[in-house]
Amino acid sequence: MRLTRLVTVLMASGLALLALAVALSLMTAAAATGEARYDVSAYRYTDRPSAAAASARTLTVYVDHDFDATERERIGLALQQWNHVLNGFVRLRPVLLPADASDRAMAQLRRQGAWIVAKVDSRHPAACDRGALAMTVGNRGGGFVYVIADRFAVRDLTAVMLHEIGHVLGAGHDPQGHLMAPVYDGNNGHCIDRAAVSMVASAQRLPLGQLNWCVGPGLDGGRMSYR
Known part of the structure; x- marks a missing residue:
């Protein structure tokens, strides 16, 4: 999938794509367990008026060329959902890394405040935590999502x-939360709940009441028992 397709996927507007993103996550979670656990239509995002914020910040997210087309589309759905949640106050701008991008070039991008989503395997130094599915390393000045x-x-x-973009935006783990729970559970609803948005709003100094979040069964205002 070329850069233009990636940008099209990530920047498509409207709640229809958000609904599709939630539906895909819910249906694949059900497929993994062999059970139809969710009524997909019961989960949706709020849709507050978009903020035309003059001080809107852009956060560039570079996507590793090693991800295949299906993987890039899945990453794109996650970024698109966060852009809807952030409602114009912060925008995640996707860029596909060149296939020949060097370590030096990526380090330069990070110094410029960018985030890089890198595809690695269990042999990579970032995989030292054997239970981790991904690892976010960096600060407000940029970093890597491995x-x-x-x-x-x-x-x-x-x-x-x-979950990892939540970390990029400043959210920590929430043992009583949904999206930002410290251990991944394939049976969770797979959308951005109010608890996650609240942490990001605090970290980014954004008005929580003007942001969006996912609502539906079990979320209870953004909080959900993980186990």
Whole structure:
């Protein structure tokens, strides 16, 4: 999939694509367990008026060329959902890394404040935590999201990226939360709940009441028991 397709996927507007993203995550989670656990139509995002914020910030996210077309589309769905949640105050701008991007070039991008989503496997130094599916390393000045791709199926990539982008935006783990729970559960709803949005709003100094989040059964205002 070329850069133009990636940008088209990520920048498509409207709640229809958001509904599709949630539906894909829910249906693939059900497929993984062999059970139809969710009524897909019961989960949706709020749709508050978009903020025409003069001080809107752009965060560039470079996507590793090693991800295949299906993987890039799954990453794109995660970024698109976060852009809807952030409602114009912060925008995640996707760029596909060149196939021949060097370590030096990526280090330069990070110094410029960019984030890089890199595809690695369990042999990579970032995979030292044997239970981790991905690892976010960096700060407000940029960093890396290492996706340890041999530890989970492609169907789970959107959900994993939703969680990691939460870290990119300043959210920590929430043992009582949904999206930002410290341990991945394939049976969770796979959309951005109010608890995750609240942490990001605090970290980014954004008005929580003007942002969006996912609502539906079990979320209870954004909080959900993980186990």
